[in-house]
Amino acid sequence: xxxxxxxxxxxxxxxxxxxxxxxxxxxxxxxxxxxxxxxxxxxxxxxxxxxxxxxxxxxxxxxxxxxxxxxxxxxxxxxxxxxxxxxxxxxxxxxxxxxxxxxxxxxxxxxxxxxxxxxxxxxxxxxxxxxxxxxxxxxxxxxxxxxxxxxxxxxxxxxxxxxxxxxxxxxxxxxxxxxxxxxxxxxxxxxxxxxxxxxxxxxxxxxxxxxxxxxxxxxxxxxxxxxxxxxxxxxxxxxxxxxxxxxxxxxxxxxxxxxxxxxxxxxxxxxxxxxxxxxxxxxxxxxxxxxxxxxxxxxxxxxxxxxxxxxxxxxxxxxxxxxxxxxxxxxxxxxxxxxxxxxxxxxxxxxxxxxxxxxxxxxxxxx
Ligand code: GDP
Ligand code: MG
Numbered sequence: 001x002x003x004x005x006x007x008x009x010x011x012x013x014x015x016x017x018x019x020x021x022x023x024x025x026x027x028x029x030x031x032x033x034x035x036x037x038x039x040x041x042x043x044x045x046x047x048x049x050x051x052x053x054x055x056x057x058x059x060x061x062x063x064x065x066x067x068x069x070x071x072x073x074x075x076x077x078x079x080x081x082x083x084x085x086x087x088x089x090x091x092x093x094x095x096x097x098x099x100x101x102x103x104x105x106x107x108x109x110x111x112x113x114x115x116x117x118x119x120x121x122x123x124x125x126x127x128x129x130x131x132x133x134x135x136x137x138x139x140x141x142x143x144x145x146x147x148x149x150x151x152x153x154x155x156x157x158x159x160x161x162x163x164x165x166x167x168x169x170x171x172x173x174x175x176x177x178x179x180x181x182x183x184x185x186x187x188x189x190x191x192x193x194x195x196x197x198x199x200x201x202x203x204x205x206x207x208x209x210x211x212x213x214x215x216x217x218x219x220x221x222x223x224x225x226x227x228x229x230x231x232x233x234x235x236x237x238x239x240x241x242x243x244x245x246x247x248x249x250x251x252x253x254x255x256x257x258x259x260x261x262x263x264x265x266x267x268x269x270x271x272x273x274x275x276x277x278x279x280x281x282x283x284x285x286x287x288x289x290x291x292x293x294x295x296x297x298x299x300x301x302x303x304x305x306x307x308x309x310x311x312x313x314x315x316x317x318x319x320x321x322x323x324x325x326x327x328x329x330x331x332x333x334x335x336x337x338x339x340x341x342x343x344x345x346x347x348x349x350x351x352x353x354x355x356x357x358x359x360x361x362x363x364x365x366x367x
Contacts, residue, residue, distance in 0.1 A: 016253055016289050018076075024253060025076045025099060028224055032105050034072060038064070050086045052079060058090065070094055074102060078256050081130040088133050100127060100256040106225050107259070113229040115177045115266070120228075122170045123262035125163050132159050178265050185272060188244070194365055195232075195244045197270050199298065200279035201290040202250030205313040207231075208348035209279055210247040213358075218247065225250060230269050238355075239362050246273070251297045253289070260300065267301055275364050276308045277357075282345070283317035307364050309342045311357060316347040 018041050026036040040061065042053045051058060052075055061070070073091060075083075075098040087096045104124050111117045133156070188195075198206040202224045211218040214233035232246040248270070249263055260267070270276070276298070280291050291310075298304045344360055346353035 016286070020286060020289075021076055021253065025074065025102070028099070028102050028106065028252075029074060031224055032102065032109065034074075036074075037068065037070070047077065047083070049080075050082060051090070052077070052083050052087070062091075072097055074098065077254065078258070084131045085133055099254055100258060103225070103252070103256065103259060107228055110225055110228045115174070115181065116229045118170050118174045118177065119262045119266065122167065122174065123258050125167050125170065127258055129160065129163050129167070132156055132163070174265070181265065181268075185268075189272060193242055193244050194274040195246055195269075195272050196235075196275045196277060196361060197273035198245065198247045198277050198279055199270065199294060200250060200277075201281065201284075201294055202252050204250065204279045204281040204284075204290070205348045206247050206250060206279045209277070209311065209313065209346070210245055212348045212351055212354065214245055224252065228266075230266055237358055237362050237365075241362065241365060243361070243365070251294050253293050255293075255297060260297065270301065270303050270306075273303075273306060275361060276303070276306050277311050277361075278308050279311045279313050281314050282312040283314040287312075307342070307367070309344065309357070309360050309364065312343065312345045313348055315345045315352060316350040 022039050022041070026039075029036060040053065040057060042057050044053070048054055061073070064070075072095045073087070075096075077098060078100045079087070079096070079098040084096060084098070104120065104127060108117075108120045108124065111120050198210060200206050203222065207218045207220045210216070210231065210233060211220060214235050216233045218231060218233070228249050230246055230248040232244050235243050235245050237243060246269055248266060278291070278294060280287055280294075284290060295304065298306075342360060342364070344353055344357045346357055
């Protein structure tokens with residue numbers, strides 16, 4: 001496959017370079033078993049309305065295809081329905097994907113609970129509806145049954161009708177499930193057990209921390225979005241306060257609004273939290289950008305004002321002294337400047353710094 005992105009020529013406020021974003025896309029794509037064989041970047045002030053990148057660049061691609069066939073073309077943004085349809089028509093033999101469809105594919109492979117599956121199916125159907133091109137293959141990926149064409153209906157109309165029907169059914173099912181969840185939430189609120197929620201960039205080590213803190217069996221994987229369904233475990237703090245620690249879906253740069261919307265009800269769990277533990281992978285070269293991405297999403301979810309402990313994880317992977325003295329390293333200066341009281345350095349894997357973390361949780365709960 002070839003990954004495609006454009007470089008924003010106008011001064012960008014974000015520190016993510018196009019290359020960084022593309023290499024993250026490549027990691028996402030690897031998660032679903034696709035190997036990246038090339039990439040294409042174009043300088044534009046905004047994506048082309050019809051084709052995302054310019055016609056010339058696409059012609060170049062068609063040229064290279066003779067020597068190196070391409071199965072998929074993956075764009076590093078959410079393609080508009082118009083872009084998607086234009087590209088499908090231009091490259092009938094190539095599967096056109098974008099960041100959203102890749103993330104949706106990963107999510108649908110990783111969702112375990114009924115609610116998680118329904119949320120993903122809904123997001124997928126809603127993503128698909130405006131992008132239908134009248135091909136059966138669209139429907140194969142949806143769980144709903146494939147029906148027959150009504151009298152006088154075109155394939156496209158049939159597909160549209162079936163997807164709409166499916167969306168209505170999923171929404172009804174989701175309502176039932178969320179009623180159940182609301183009941184459970186209420187029961188939990190009544191029990192007055194404080195909840196500490198883990199948030200953070202995907203792969204930062206949230207599940208590892210939950211596992212280490214609660215000595216329980218939690219899925220940990222060196223994969224983007226291994227965890228989708230909220231997992232909650234009990235923990236008794238050193239001062240004997242009982243708390244619940246909950247772990248949920250991780251965040252990522254350019255997380256499409258469709259997906260945040262799909263996970264709204266799962267993310268509602270975060271509203272009940274007394275404290276958020278923002279887990280940051282300190283060994284990542286993009287620790288700062290990743291933290292900012294997470295903070296922005298928390299703000300979007302309306303929970304940015306909750307007390308937060310920033311947990312710098314994976315300190316076993318860095319030379320601490322070297323880290324603090326490496327002024328050029330992205331993030332170091334910001335880290336040194338901000339180093340607030342509610343910051344801890346830990347290694348979930350090597351069980352380092354956990355006492356201080358637990359102590360910080362205790363003090364914040366007492367405030
Ligand atoms: P999540 O996506 O935030 O839940 O991340 P996971 O807990 O699944 O961890 C992602 C990867 O980072 C896994 O391969 C973990 O083994 C690894 N990891 C997590 N914590 C640490 C740590 O403290 N040190 C090291 N070296 N690796 C870690
Ligand atoms: Mg996880």
